[in-house]
Amino acid sequence: MSYLVMECHPGYAVLLDEExxxxxxxxxxxxxxxxxxxxxxxxEMPERQRHTVRWISSGIxxxxxxxxxxxxxxxxxxxxxxxxxxxxxxNPEVQMDLNRQGTVVGLMGTNEDGETLLEGYDxxxxxxxxxxxxxxxxxxxxxxxxxxxxxxxxxxxPDEALFREYGTELRTKVTEHLDGRxxxxxxxxxxxxxxxQESPENSxxxxxxxxxxxxxxxxxxxxxxxxxxVVVPPTSSNATDYDDTDYGPDNDGVTDYTPPVSSPPADTDYGPGxxxxxxxxxxxxxxPPADTDYGPGSDGVTDYTDGDTDYDPDHNDDDNDGDSGYDDDDSDDDSDDDxxxxxxx
Amino acid sequence: MNDAHKIVEQVYAAKENVxxxxxxxxxxxxxxxxxxxxFLKRPPIEGQxxxxxxxxxxxxxxxxxxxxxxxxxxxxxAMLIRSRLVDYSRREQRHSRVISLDAPxxxxxxxxxxxLADDRDPHEETALRDATRAEIEELTRQMQEFGVSLSDVAxxxxxxxxxxxxxxxxxxxxxxxxxxxxxxxKTKRLPIGQLATGSGVERKTLERHRKYMVALLLIYTNGxxxxxxxxxxxxxxxxxx
Numbered sequence: 001m002s003y004l005v006m007e008c009h010p011g012y013a014v015l016l017d018e019e020x021x022x023x024x025x026x027x028x029x030x031x032x033x034x035x036x037x038x039x040x041x042x043x044e045m046p047e048r049q050r051h052t053v054r055w056i057s058s059g060i061x062x063x064x065x066x067x068x069x070x071x072x073x074x075x076x077x078x079x080x081x082x083x084x085x086x087x088x089x090x091n092p093e094v095q096m097d098l099n100r101q102g103t104v105v106g107l108m109g110t111n112e113d114g115e116t117l118l119e120g121y122d123x124x125x126x127x128x129x130x131x132x133x134x135x136x137x138x139x140x141x142x143x144x145x146x147x148x149x150x151x152x153x154x155x156x157x158p159d160e161a162l163f164r165e166y167g168t169e170l171r172t173k174v175t176e177h178l179d180g181r182x183x184x185x186x187x188x189x190x191x192x193x194x195x196x197q198e199s200p201e202n203s204x205x206x207x208x209x210x211x212x213x214x215x216x217x218x219x220x221x222x223x224x225x226x227x228x229x230v231v232v233p234p235t236s237s238n239a240t241d242y243d244d245t246d247y248g249p250d251n252d253g254v255t256d257y258t259p260p261v262s263s264p265p266a267d268t269d270y271g272p273g274x275x276x277x278x279x280x281x282x283x284x285x286x287x288p289p290a291d292t293d294y295g296p297g298s299d300g301v302t303d304y305t306d307g308d309t310d311y312d313p314d315h316n317d318d319d320n321d322g323d324s325g326y327d328d329d330d331s332d333d334d335s336d337d338d339x340x341x342x343x344x345x
Numbered sequence: 346m347n348d349a350h351k352i353v354e355q356v357y358a359a360k361e362n363v364x365x366x367x368x369x370x371x372x373x374x375x376x377x378x379x380x381x382x383x384f385l386k387r388p389p390i391e392g393q394x395x396x397x398x399x400x401x402x403x404x405x406x407x408x409x410x411x412x413x414x415x416x417x418x419x420x421x422x423a424m425l426i427r428s429r430l431v432d433y434s435r436r437e438q439r440h441s442r443v444i445s446l447d448a449p450x451x452x453x454x455x456x457x458x459x460x461l462a463d464d465r466d467p468h469e470e471t472a473l474r475d476a477t478r479a480e481i482e483e484l485t486r487q488m489q490e491f492g493v494s495l496s497d498v499a500x501x502x503x504x505x506x507x508x509x510x511x512x513x514x515x516x517x518x519x520x521x522x523x524x525x526x527x528x529x530x531k532t533k534r535l536p537i538g539q540l541a542t543g544s545g546v547e548r549k550t551l552e553r554h555r556k557y558m559v560a561l562l563l564i565y566t567n568g569x570x571x572x573x574x575x576x577x578x579x580x581x582x583x584x585x586x
Contacts, residue, residue: 002575004477004481004572004575006481006495007481007485007494007495007496009363009366009367009370009405009496010367010370010371010374010401011366011367011370011401011402011404011405012401012402012405014495014496014498014499016572016575016576018575018576018577019509019576020509020512020513020561020576021502021503021509022495022498022499022501022502022557022560023499023502024402024405024496024499024500025402026395026398026399026401026402027398027401027402028395028398029392029398031474031478032477032478032481032482033473033474033475033476033477033478033480033481034474034477035575040395040398040399040402040433040436042402042405042406043406043429044504
């Protein structure tokens, strides 16, 4: 490519190339009219427009990144991060991790049977109820669960409302699912305190010939036995034994009230249980009781005198030593004794 | 501070005016030499070191590209000079194994280039160059009537091949309609509307490259045989398309 030198300036030369482009190039001692072959062309001006485009595009990229991050975190928290768990126990134990939407994000067999139950089953992305239904079906198929069996859902959720919602949903839906096919006991528990929350209920209400477990069966509080989760100890803050009401016709006659067992019964002296013993012990003091001359305990002796008084109106005491005990300037053994109240003699 | 303000004003004036730019470059030649010396690690020799020319071009580029937002002009210019010199030295590294024709040989003052047989006739060449120069000077004068300088055209020249082709298309149409070129010379105005409708090129494209189109059309009026001869490629390209 040859270039025709069109114009020369101290800083640059204007060249015309063979394709009709006018270009600026370093003026390497060129002369107008000269033909040159290897000029040092000037770089294209840094255009302002390009910067704006870059600014805008980088801005858009930044905003897009922020959006992605924002929605990504939201998506992760809502859909991927396990938020609550349901521990399904038949005999096989299965742990279901749920996201905030109640969809299963993780399934794990926590014992050997549980692993057997989950073998070849993919419940990820399904709703917890679907998974629970399908797992129960599989359990029935595999013979883990039979008529009259027990299914326990232990729900580990960060808040009470969710626990209640899941509990209700699971119980209703699973009951519906199994309706008319098999009769089992469904048990909902709060995993966090490991104690039964809702009374066991017959999954199939159409069959009334169920054992007494179909009815709330209050027993004495037995926190050591979580499989009988009927009575809620008052110490549990999560205890919501809403089904066991003592009001209305369903009253079972048992109030489930247990007096607080934190301390032995107070030994009261009021009422019929009075044992006559007030149990009152006068506060012991390090000093013997003061010899008071007031009140009924007065012994008639005022003890006012320390035996060293000079006051003797009756003149029956010869103790008057003529020393008033008053001492103005010189130190005297007597005065010391007389004026010191702590000195009991 | 006042000096800094003054130079910024000078730079902004030089952006508009080619002569002011030349004056500014001349005034700051010592600065450009100093920057080049920093790079070369020796003082550059005027009229011999290409690096100095490169640095001057970089300074000119700095005038064009400077804006107040870029900070101090001289710092910006120094930065640009340094980068262009680095670019140039990298480019020249490819030829590092090539001997310069200007390299002296022996103890004589003669250079290697002078020992080569020259098949070109220096007299003919000088004559051609003078003729070319005359043509270019005439073109420059004629362009001035349109208020267009060659430097403007260089700034206004299409950068993209597509735009260049569009301009060529418009030129081809004008060549086919010589009355358009006559009109151009008579009215001193570019018949953009006719060119656009006639050639089918976007009017906006022609408007944007008005100065370039003026130069191109003027070259194809009359005279300018040598320049047209140089531009053989232009028409070749159109003919192929």
